[in-house]
Structures are given as structure tokens and as C-alpha cells.
Amino acid sequence: MSSLSSSLTKRRSRFPVGLYASLLPPLVWMTLLYFVPIALLVSYSVWRLEAFDIVQEFTLKNFQTIVFSSAYRTVIVRTIGTALGVTLIDVAIALPLGYFITRYGGRYRPLLTILVILPLWSSYLVRVFAWKIILGYNGVLNTALLSLGVLQQPSQIFLYNQFSTTLTFVHIWLPFMILPVITAFERLPKDLIEASADLNAPPWTTFRRVMLPLVTPGILAGSINVFSLTMGDFITPSLVGSPSGIMLGNVISSQFGVSYNWPLGAAFSLVVMLIVFSGLAIVVRQGALENL
Amino acid sequence: MTISPSVEKSLHPASGNALPRQQAKPWLLASWTLLVYGFLYLPIAVLVLMSFNDSTILSLPFKGITLNWYSMSLGDRAIRLALINSVKVAAMATLLATLFGLLAAFAIYRYRFFGKETFRIALNLPILLPGIVTGVAMLAYFSDLGLDLSLWTVILGHAVFGLPVALGPILTRLSQFPRSLEEAAYDLGANPGQVFTGVIFPYIRSAVIAGALLAFTLSFDEVVVTIFLTGRENTLPMEIWGRLRTNITPEIAAVATLVLLISTAIVLFSQWLTSREAT
Numbered sequence: 001m002s003s004l005s006s007s008l009t010k011r012r013s014r015f016p017v018g019l020y021a022s023l024l025p026p027l028v029w030m031t032l033l034y035f036v037p038i039a040l041l042v043s044y045s046v047w048r049l050e051a052f053d054i055v056q057e058f059t060l061k062n063f064q065t066i067v068f069s070s071a072y073r074t075v076i077v078r079t080i081g082t083a084l085g086v087t088l089i090d091v092a093i094a095l096p097l098g099y100f101i102t103r104y105g106g107r108y109r110p111l112l113t114i115l116v117i118l119p120l121w122s123s124y125l126v127r128v129f130a131w132k133i134i135l136g137y138n139g140v141l142n143t144a145l146l147s148l149g150v151l152q153q154p155s156q157i158f159l160y161n162q163f164s165t166t167l168t169f170v171h172i173w174l175p176f177m178i179l180p181v182i183t184a185f186e187r188l189p190k191d192l193i194e195a196s197a198d199l200n201a202p203p204w205t206t207f208r209r210v211m212l213p214l215v216t217p218g219i220l221a222g223s224i225n226v227f228s229l230t231m232g233d234f235i236t237p238s239l240v241g242s243p244s245g246i247m248l249g250n251v252i253s254s255q256f257g258v259s260y261n262w263p264l265g266a267a268f269s270l271v272v273m274l275i276v277f278s279g280l281a282i283v284v285r286q287g288a289l290e291n292l
Numbered sequence: 293m294t295i296s297p298s299v300e301k302s303l304h305p306a307s308g309n310a311l312p313r314q315q316a317k318p319w320l321l322a323s324w325t326l327l328v329y330g331f332l333y334l335p336i337a338v339l340v341l342m343s344f345n346d347s348t349i350l351s352l353p354f355k356g357i358t359l360n361w362y363s364m365s366l367g368d369r370a371i372r373l374a375l376i377n378s379v380k381v382a383a384m385a386t387l388l389a390t391l392f393g394l395l396a397a398f399a400i401y402r403y404r405f406f407g408k409e410t411f412r413i414a415l416n417l418p419i420l421l422p423g424i425v426t427g428v429a430m431l432a433y434f435s436d437l438g439l440d441l442s443l444w445t446v447i448l449g450h451a452v453f454g455l456p457v458a459l460g461p462i463l464t465r466l467s468q469f470p471r472s473l474e475e476a477a478y479d480l481g482a483n484p485g486q487v488f489t490g491v492i493f494p495y496i497r498s499a500v501i502a503g504a505l506l507a508f509t510l511s512f513d514e515v516v517v518t519i520f521l522t523g524r525e526n527t528l529p530m531e532i533w534g535r536l537r538t539n540i541t542p543e544i545a546a547v548a549t550l551v552l553l554i555s556t557a558i559v560l561f562s563q564w565l566t567s568r569e570a571t
Contacts, residue, residue, distance in 0.1 A: 018484055019403040026396035026415065026455065029388075034418060034426070034452050037433035041425070044432055097328050100321040112325075114563065119332050121555035122339065124513050125532050126548035129540075130335030133342060138352045140338055174332060224420065232422020235515055239536070249424050249516075256428050256520065266432070269425050276421055 044266035054263060062267035072251070079248040080275060082162070083230035086169040087223045090177040093170070094222065098181035098215070099207075102188070116178045124172060128239050131168045135159040135240070165241040172236070173229050177222035184218025185211075220283045228276050248272050336552070343545035361546035371547055374531035377443060381527055382511040384447045389454025390504040397459050398488075401466040418453040426453055427520035434521070441523035449521045450511040457510055458503035465499035466492075505562060509555070 048059045066072045101112045119127065134140045135158035142154040158164060188211060196206040234249030241247075248268060255265025342351075346358040365371055399405075400412055418426050430449050431441075439445065469492060477487045493500075515529045522530055528551070532544055 019399060019405060022395045022399035023403070023405065023411075026392040026399070027411070029392050030415060030452070030455065033430070033448055035414070037429035038417075038425070040433050040436065041429040093328055093331075096321055096324045100318070100325045104318050104321070110563075114559070115329065116332070118552075118556060118559075119336055120513070121509060121559065122336055122552040123529065123532060123548045125515060125529055125536060126339060126544060127335050129536055129544075130339045130342075133338055133351055134335065136351065140352060143352055171331065171335065174328075228420060228422050232424040232516065234424065249422070252424055252428060253519070256431060262428075262432060265428060269428055273421055273425055280420060 041266050041269055044263050045270045047263045047266075049261050049263050052260070062264045065264060066267060066271065075246060075248060075251055076271065078245065079231060082166060082169065082247065083227045085166055086173065086230045087177075087226045089166070089170045090174055090226050091181075091219055091223060093174060094177040094181045095215075095219070097178060098185045098218075099211070101182055102185035113179075113182055116175050116182070120175055125235065127172055128168055128236050131164065131171070131240050132159065135164050135167075159240060160242045162242070162245055165237055165245060168236050168240050169230050169233070173226045176225040176229065180218040180222040180225070181215065182218075184215040184221075188214050216286065220286055224276075224279055224283050227279050231272055231276055339545050340549050342542050343549045345542050345545075348541060361542045362550070365543050365546045365550065368543065368547075370526075370531060371528070371543075374526045374528045377525055378512055378528040381443055381447050381450060382508045385450035385454050385511045386458075386504050386508040388447070388451035389507045390458045390500065392451075393455045393458035393503060393507075394462055394500060396455070397462040397466055398492075400463060401469070415459060416456045419456045423453065423514070423516035424520075427517040430517075431520040441521055443523065443525050443527075445521040445523065446518050446527065449517045450514060453514075453517065454507035454511055457507045458500075461499040461503040461506070462496055465496045469495055501562065505559070512555075 043056075044054075045062055046058050046060065048055050048057070048061050066076075101109055105112050132139075136142070137154050137156055137159070139158070141158055142151065145151040146154065192210055192214075193206055196210045197203075201209070232249050232252075234247060234253045237245060237247045237250055248271065252265050252268045252272070255261045255268060259265075341354070343361055344357045344359070345354055346356040346360070347353075396411075396415055400408060405411075413420075426449065430445070430452070434441065434445055473491055473495075474487055477491045482490065513529060514527075515533060518527055518530055519533070526534070528547075532547070535541075535544055
């Protein structure tokens with residue numbers, strides 16, 4: 001192995017052109033189309049809007065606006081709370097499912113995995129809208145509860161609130177949690193579980209002390225997916241959420257749209273980035289970097 | 293998405309326990325799995341049902357079966373144009389994303405260079421950070437450059453988040469590539485180009501296809517980045533978004549059902565192709 005790698009190293013120094021040919025195009029491409037725009041967004045956040053003109057001078061006015069407004073603070077807390085809640089619920093749903101599919105799936109495992117991905121191929125917008133049909137006043141849920149005799153009158157409590165927003169998020173991001181969890185369970189060495197059982201560990205102990213530490217990287221990878229997707233979404237709150245239940249994504253899209261205050265919108269984007277980066281820092285500290 | 297070896301090392305074996313060995317109860321897990329699949333497919337089932345509903349609004353009550361919404365969606369010029377635009381955008385974005393993703397994956401796999409880990413994480417930022425950040429950042433950038441928004445700006449936006457999407461599976465597959473094969477090819481006198489096209493690429497081809505397929509799917513259905521970067525021409529999700537807020541009829545459900553049918557067929561076909569390749 002060492003002789004192999006040393007001969008490869010020799011070859012590497014002989015052909016440095018290969019490194020530049022493969023590294024530079026994606027690096028330049030992403031710099032020009034992503035890293036520079038992100039840097040520009042950061043500088044927008046410290047500029048200000050004056051009479052519909054963007055003044056390119058350093059100011060922390062936008063961040064003061066965000067921090068000193070209790071309405072904006074509420075939006076930030078609501079967004080983080082919703083994203084955390086959705087992530088935890090998706091973990092709770094995905095763990096037993098991932099365990100079952102990899103342990104008992106047998107030859108149906110690839111099919112069961114495809115069935116998880118398949119909903120992603122129907123329109124995301126229409127799937128969100130479908131929850132409106134399910135939870136609405138004339139919806140599927142009300143119709144079912146009426147015919148079962150649980151309700152006498154259709155109820156309006158199911159739609160346009162925090163419940164419907166959370167439920168819809170849990171549904172649309174669930175595949176992004178299940179897939180990394182399944183992958184993690186698939187890499188679990190079977191003999192470890194057998195060894196644990198042979199040592200008379202009850203299934204729960206085997207799960208908690210043997211399997212859970214090993215699938216944690218997959219859970220964390222899925223969690224950062226779901227958390228980040230929820231943090232930036234504004235479609236779901238605007239379709240099924242309450243008018244007073246807007247999230248950070250709604251604020252950003254309105255600042256870059258109708259409100260036309262790009263510096264403030266950029267400052268809000270920076271807040272979202274900082275929150276997601278804190279989540280990422282936790283994931284990286286847990287050693288799940290390879291899974292990202 | 294691979295398990296890092298460091299985690300395996302940190303494993304503590306379960307200590308001996310005096311409790312008797314218990315049988316697992318798969319029926320409990322099985323019913324949970326069934327419930328979850330039900331939850332995943334409930335909105336889709338509702339959608340398909342609604343596409344046949346003989347009613348002018350996209351809602352219950354169910355008033356009878358009609359195929360009118362399907363014939364209407366097939367004859368809808370705006371939908372057809374939007375669909376063609378979506379295919380164009382997704383195809384171009386996928387091509388760019390897969391090409392640059394493949395190059396980046398090769399550089400990460402093959403070479404040691406300064407800041408490699410940072411490079412890998414930085415390339416993943418477009419999918420680690422919410423899409424809205426990509427959207428507004430690129431909108432601000434294009435507007436500063438004086439670039440008019442069009443399908444091309446949408447393509448660039450989709451290619452940016454498509455790169456890490458394509459990179460993921462390719463890099464995972466490359467990391468499993470037995471280097472001895474590469475060494476053997478060199479020993480037999482192949483040049484680096486021949487080694488890549490003749491030895492490495494065949495090994496990772498299915499991962500490249502999987503990555504490209506994923507990038508295409510995500511681009512085809514993308515809303516958040518597209519909203520900020522789109523010009524006058526609509527992609528299919530933009531057309532649906534416009535109608536969701538104004539005149540929503542079961543026609544949209546019919547369109548969504550058709551898209552689901554076609555993409556399912558494509559995915560199953562590609563699965564069949566790769567499984568045939570594997571045997």
C-alpha cells in the first residue's frame with residue numbers, strides 16, 4: 001500500500017496539470033456564481049436604503065432594526081422553533097422506519113427506498129396545496145370526522161395555523177430525513193447487533209448503545225437538511241400557515257419583492273445563514289462532516 | 293452520505309446484561325412503517341383523486357369522475373410552454389452541474405491540495421444553506437452586473453445548487469474505487485486520460501447518472517431560487533405558483549399527476565437500466 005501511494009505521489013508531481021484541470025473549473029465557476037454573490041449579499045446587509053436608493057456605506061442600521069423590533073424577534077423565534085420541531089418529528093418518524101426497512105426489508109428494500117423518493121417527483125407546490133384540501137373546511141379530514149360522527153360541524157381549527165404549517169413541513173421534508181437514515185442503517189455491520197444480542201443485551205439496549213451511536217451521523221445529516229430547508233421556506237407558511245404566522249423566508253422574500261428593501265432583506269438572509277451555520281457547527285462537532 | 297470510520301472506532305460494545313434475550317416485535321415496526329407510507333402518500337392520493345373531480349374548484353366535495361381536466365391540461369398552451377421551459381432549464385442546469393461536479397469530485401478524490409476540506413464544504417454550501425439565500429444573493433449579483441433576468445439566470449441558479457447534488461453520489465462512489473485498478477492501468481502504459489475514460493469512469497458511471505438524475509429532479513421542481521431569478525418566461529412550478537394564488541382548478545392536479553406518472557416511469561426505467569448493468 002505504501003509503495004502504491006508513493007508511486008502515485010511521484011506520478012502526481014509529474015502531472016500537476018491534472019490537478020489544475022479538475023480543480024480550477026469548478027472553483028472558478030462556483031466563485032463567480034456563488035461565493036461572490038454571497039459576499040455581495042453580506043455587504044448589502046451593512047448598506048442602507050435611503051429614498052429607494054441603496055447607499056453603499058457601512059452601517060449596522062439593518063441589524064438594529066431586526067434586534068429592536070419585537071415583531072421581527074418573534075418571527076426569528078417562531079422560525080427556529082418550527083425548524084427544530086419539524087426536525088425532531090422527522091427524526092422520530094424516520095428512525096423506526098429506517099430500522100425496519102434495513103432489518104426486515106429483505107429483497108423489497110430497494111423498492112421501499114424508491115417509494116420514499118417517489119413523492120419528491122410530484123410537484124412540491126401541489127403537495128403543499130394538497131394539505132389545504134385535506135385540512136380545509138370542506139376538506140378530507142373534516143369530511144371523514146363528520147361521517148364518523150366525531151364532529152357535528154366541519155371545523156376550521158385544522159388549517160391556517162402553526163399545526164398545519166408544522167404538519168406540512170414534516171411531510172414535505174420527510175424523504176430528506178429518511179434517505180440518510182436508511183443509508184446509515186445500511187452501513188451498520190450486522191455482526192455487531194448479533195454480538196450485542198449474544199451478550200444478552202435486550203433489543204432496546206442494543207438499539208440505544210450499539211445502533212444509535214452508529215446511525216447518529218445519518219440522523220445529523222438528515223437533520224441539517226430538514227432544519228435548513230425549513231429555515232428558508234416561505235411557500236408553506238404562505239399557503240397553509242396563518243397570516244400572523246409568517247417566517248423568516250416570508251420576510252426575506254417580501255424585502256426583496258414588494259417591500260423593496262434589499263439591504264434589510266440581506267441582513268435577514270445573514271441571520272438565516274448564521275442560524276444554519278450554528279446548526280452545522282453542532283453537526284461538525286459530532287463528527288458527521290463526512291455525511292454532508 | 294457515508295459513515296465516517298472514526299465513528300466506528302468510537303463504538304463501545306454493549307456490556308453484558310442479566311436480562312433474558314427478548315424477541316424483537318417487528319409487527320409494531322411494520323405497522324409504523326405502513327403508517328408512515330400512508331402519511332407520505334395521502335396528499336398524493338388526494339391529488340390524483342381531485343384530478344378526476346367533476347367540479348370547477350380544487351376541493352371536496354367529490355362530484356363525480358371526469359377526464360376533462362386531463363384533456364384541458366394537454367391542450368393548455370401556457371402549461372405546455374412552461375413544461376418545455378422546465379425541461380430546457382433542468383437539462384442545461386444538470387449538464388453544467390454534473391460536469392463541474394464530476395471535475396470537483398475527481399480533484400477531491402485524486403489530489404492532495406491546500407484547503408481541500410474547506411473546498412469540499414464550500415461546494416456543499418448551496419444545499420446546506422436554504423435556497424432563499426442562493427436566490428437573493430444571485431438576484432443581487434445579477435442586478436449589480438446589469439444582467440436581465442431570463443431562463444438563463446434560472447439555469448445558472450439551478451446549476452449552482454445542482455453541483456453539490458451531483459457531487460455527493462459521485463464522490464461516495466469514487467471513494468470506493470480500488471486504486472490498484474488505476475495503478476494496474478498505469479503499469480500497462482495508459483496515460484491519465486485513458487485511465488479516466490477507460491477505468492475510472494466506467495466504475496462511477498451509475499453514480500454519475502444517479503447524481504445527474506437527482507439534479508434534474510430538483511431543478512425541474514425548484515421554486516424558491518427560481519422565484520427570484522426568473523424573468524418573463526415561466527417554468528412549470530412558476531406557472532403552477534401563479535395559478536395557485538388566483539384561479540385554482542383541478543387542472544393543476546391533473547398536470548401534477550401527469551408529471552408524477554412520467555417521472556416515475558423515467559426513474560423506474562433508469563433503475564431497471566442500472567440493475568441490468570449491475571448483473
